[in-house]
Amino acid sequence: MIPGRPMSLPMLRFATDRAVIPLIEMGLLLVFALLPFGLNSFWMAFATRVFILGLLALSFDLAWGYAGILSFGQALFFGVSGYAVALLATRLGITNAAVLLAAAAATGLLTGVVMAAIVLFGRKTPTQVFVALGTLTGSYVIDRVVRGWALVGGQNGIPSVPVATLAGVALEEGPAFYYAALVLLALVYLGLRALVRSQFGLVLAGIRQNEARVGFLGYGAQNYKGLAFCVAGAVAGLAGGLYVLHEGFVGPGQIGPVLSTQVVLYAMFGGVGTLIGAVLGTGLIELVGHFASQYWEIGWPVVLGLLLLAVITWRPAGLISFIVPERERKGRYGARKDGLS
């Protein structure tokens, strides 16, 4: 909100433009807050896992949907942080969730800095394809390293990660973990929402649309992208740490190209560049995959694949574009209302 404007103005615009995203956000938050009262323990754990993977999808959406960095290696941050948490918990016996999650986010951030230095800050300004392949390769390389490294359990990963505690409460599967994950997801979501709607986000949107032009205006576009990439790394790292605490194990599958690609699909399915689309996409893909596997246990990946193909072919803006108008999806900055951002 712009300071000095009367309070009624945003409300009025809200009514006339029929902004849908805030409605979805409020609705989802309400549903998620009340959901545990109607769920058994399996579905609560299922939802918790969706929240955590949703965090990962958010991080991809920040990188691709806003900064235009096609990060095909988002699982790298997720997995490296997961291993960090698993090692801290099993080797050093640290079970304080606040410490572990801070370490996870920091590891993700650090990995992000390293990857950004390699992929984004080379001698020449990298092309889209270079970044996509560079991040994918990074994730693949670490996947291979981890599989062959006995210290971190090799192919077998690290099982039996102890249950962590948060402010004296054991974070076991169930309501405690559910709400912890939900609160974290909501906080990160709000943080990212504020970030992409700030001046910083405006520059990112400019870069996404036309990087050269933003450069001509005097912005160091690469620095903005690098920053967004590192923030995305920290968010993915946080998700990775949380995932390990919830599932109780970490393995190479959480680091490699398979999960990296899956995250891209979560966000594409829901709709990139909206944040909420990434969360919705994660939930929908996981639900469809689950039910498809219940009814066709050996053909469910085909069902999922066809569905994704259909959405990406006919609805490239994702499922969210069915309910969110294009102009709102692209976002508005300043007073322009013609949607040409």
Place this chain on the structure above:
Amino acid sequence: MYDDHSARPVSLSRRLLLQRSALLSGMAALGAGSYVMMPSESWAAEPIKVGFALDLTGPISVQGLPGANVAKMLIEEINAAGGLLGRPLQMFLEDTATNESLAVTRVRKLVQNDDVDVVIGGITSSMRNAIKDTIVSRGKKLYIYPQLYEGKECQPNLFCTGPTPAQQVDTFVPWLIKNTGKRFFFPGADYIWPHTLNGYARRVAERNGATTVGEEYSPTDQTDYGALVNKIMSGNVDVVFSTLIPPGLPALIRQLYEAGFMKRGGRVASVLYDESTLKISSTAEVEGVASCLDYFRAVDDPFSRKLHERYVAMFGPKNPLSAAGGSTGVYRAVKLWEAAVREAGSVARDPVAKALDHAKIADGPGGPAEMVPGTRHVRMNMYIGVAKGGRYEVVEKSSGPVEPHECGK
């Protein structure tokens, strides 16, 4: 998208498709639901729930599908014979998709949502590691792991029904020395099972007077073994004791064959080779390949033969009942658990675990099997098989059941 990095070669996909459609038609023929098999007759009592978590899709599905078939066959049989404790068995089958992260959720469904009384499954060691906490420590359920593996899994309520390194190596390596030669080479895929098994086999070989020419590990999906074949040929190796897995394994065998290793009297030994894996390579290439497992088709006791006939009648010749993929382990898991439940008179975890600790079955694929008390591993017959004309011939049978030598015994 759910393929593991160690994906099978493309030429196999057609075969996989055929296998999967075979399973599907098998399921259709049974008239059972695809994921939950309800007892067909009307029973007054509540069903006992048996959960299976197997890789039905992804690179390991060749091994998971026969296991699922065996499970279906046994559940049907037990129900047809009056069930267990007067109650029918209800089968819950989840696809773990060769994807550990996904598998945890699927297994959690078995444990928390379906509230099964026992979980049987997991094929790779990485899968076992990923799901065991969800079942045993967090889920407080009984877990039976059916596949041959590297050993050292010693925790309460986790039982293993597949062969251990001791069972696969102790008689096999001396046989190889006697029948082939003393110069050994140990190639393996770079993960824990090959390292552990090669290490064990190497110690047994050297204790029996063999020489180790080399021990080398390669990434799980490497298919070019030129350098390795050179070393094997120039080192005058007699036995290549391989713990590679497909797609590396058939590639190494082909390259050794082309280099003339087999022609000059060398032999490839792989305890992962059974009837289904044998078919990956051409008949000429695998001629003479030796393996040591708890069951081969050629095992000539009346029970094993009848079991094979029944299996083929139900599911056809695709996805054969074979030992290296864990389907014979699934057989022992279900039957030993059944015996334990009968003895305990209950399906509650603790009494069943107590009875399972010394459970026995008189008949199974390859012969009788029994738990070694206090170890949660199985004592059973082992067979040495040599490939001849595309099938395995049993050349030696263990003199009685072989000890697993796990968990301190």
